[in-house]
Amino acid sequence: MLAAKEHLVVTEQQVKEDAVYVIEDRGVIRGFYYFRSIGCEAELKWLFVNPEWIGLGLGKLLWEHLLETVKKAGISRFRIVSDPNAEAFYRKLGAKRIGWEPSSADSNLRLPLLEFTLDNSDAS
Template sequence: MRTRPARPCEAGALTELALRSKAYWGYDEAFIAACRAELTMTPDDIGPRRTVVAEEDGRILGFTTLEGEPPAGVLGMMFAEPEVVGRGVGRLLFGHVVTEARRLGFARFTIDADPNAEPFYRAMGAVRIGATPSGSIPGRELPLLEFTLASRRTLAGGSNSRS
């Protein structure tokens, strides 16, 4: 499994992957339909949102985006195919975001997390700093997390210890 920059021609496939990934948590069709606009990637989004995919044997298993400008960014999207959840795709993508954010000079990034994904992000070292309104579901709030790059040394070897 490796990461690589996403291609503009993959925007539609990434949108469908995001919707499948969101549905993994048991949301009904109406909920997923309400999220479609927010989870849609266009060819013009790929570069500016710093979109990266995780792939294996030419198959895209997940993707992520790192948005904004230093010193503060946003992990805008991170999704994995439902059948590979638990195989390290999220850890690989998160590690890429951390490495890229450091390289670009970010000090921190925030994450508007699905409530079901909050434990994963917390295990990666993010901390909850509040809540933020859902961009798709009126009245729904999402956990707002922050990852501070200065507090982390590495994600290699599965270590999540704080420095």
């Protein structure tokens, strides 16, 4: 995680231009997601839950909010370049692995490339 720290930054400009949502508790960020859509390309860049709060439903809460945001924007499909440890979470929610992407933090690591397609029952 420390090696990837510089890659885990969401800039002020990205917050202004894209969908960034945070769950905060008494001034401490417990989780967030960052979603970006340019033209017909859409990608969940980050969905992160503070490790102390994993297993308490925050990831699912962020995911449900993300689906509402995506649906309102008229997007029906998006990509996820997943941390290998998070792939099972995304697949449980319906994402499908479609390939692999090289890691920007570690040239020896390949990351699962997933795709999620909304259907009529998502985010409703």
